[in-house]
Amino acid sequence: MNNERVDQIIEKHNGEANSLIQVLLEVQNENRWLPRQALERISEKLQVPLTRIQHIATFYKAFSLVPKGRHEIHICMGTACHVRGSQNVLDAVKNLTGINPGETDLDLKFSLETVNCLGCCALGPVMEIDGQIHGKLSPADTAGALKKYE
Amino acid sequence: MTKTLITIDDKEVEAAEGMTVLEAAQSVGIAIPTLCHNEKLEPYGGCRICTVEAEVNGRKKLVVSCVYPVEQNLVVRTRTEKVNRVRKMILELLLSHAPDSKQLQDLAKIYGADKDRFEKEASFCIHCGLCVRYCAEVKKKNAVGFINRGAKREINFNPELAVKECWNCKECFPLCPTAALQAAYVFIEAQISSTPSFEFEKN
Incomplete structure (x- = not known):
């Protein structure tokens, strides 16, 4: 993401320091992560110290300071999914993608994350990829589900 | 008034x-x-x-x-007895982070806090925020800040700013009730000296 695009986003929020989180969210949405150069630009334009931006960007889980893959896998580890075997689903996905929760694979295809409840416990165990829900998964189903994503 | x-x-x-x-x-x-x-x-x-x-x-x-x-x-x-009990508990929790802090040990003596009551979690930082706030409010440099949250929260120097501002200031060091601040600074110093300095000047 280049500085011009960051500037446009800042412009949209009238360069106000109190819309810092909104600006960060938009950069995160478009770029999937917050590169240092973008944070420095935001810090300069909004007159917010970089340490403060760093504090906020590491506080909220919505932000990432490391590159994310093209597809974000969320595996529900909530109580209902847990008793329905979400650990086995997680293990299967870990094997297939070769990454642990919180990591991204080398060709930036997948990022894996565990979450605590996706709110559809009746479908457990649930895996969400890019907002799309895959429910009632068995470990064997995960391979098929992951294959659809490039 | x-x-x-x-x-x-x-x-x-x-x-x-x-x-x-x-x-x-x-x-x-x-x-x-x-x-x-x-x-x-x-x-x-x-x-x-x-x-x-x-x-x-x-x-x-x-x-x-x-x-x-x-x-x-x-x-x-x-x-009151209740206040003393609460302070003792707080001290014991803080001491599990910074067992060697002089300031905490002095208080522990007064309130009878046992520094070994909880398992050691030697982060040395008790998150008092003195350094972070001093740098932001008095020096207005923001060279040191908090990162992460909850149990993972810690203080963090911004290397580029630290290399410019901190050498000649170091006013936050005596504020720290533990040795965490100095440790964090020494750490960043070590990191800076292990990276070629021209990298920082370029930015």
């Missing part, structure tokens, strides 16, 4: 409106232990060691005196 009459440890105290309980107590020489408090900085309420018992309308509650504003007819007790 209107005066507010409050009672601290059976002593009548006249406090100015907007004052905190801690300030009112200090104005008449009643000692309340503090860790994260510094007159130059905004009240923070981070360490909770200045907890006192406040009685409003006949109801008692525990409040943090460094951020609790005075109000009419407030009755404050700074050394």
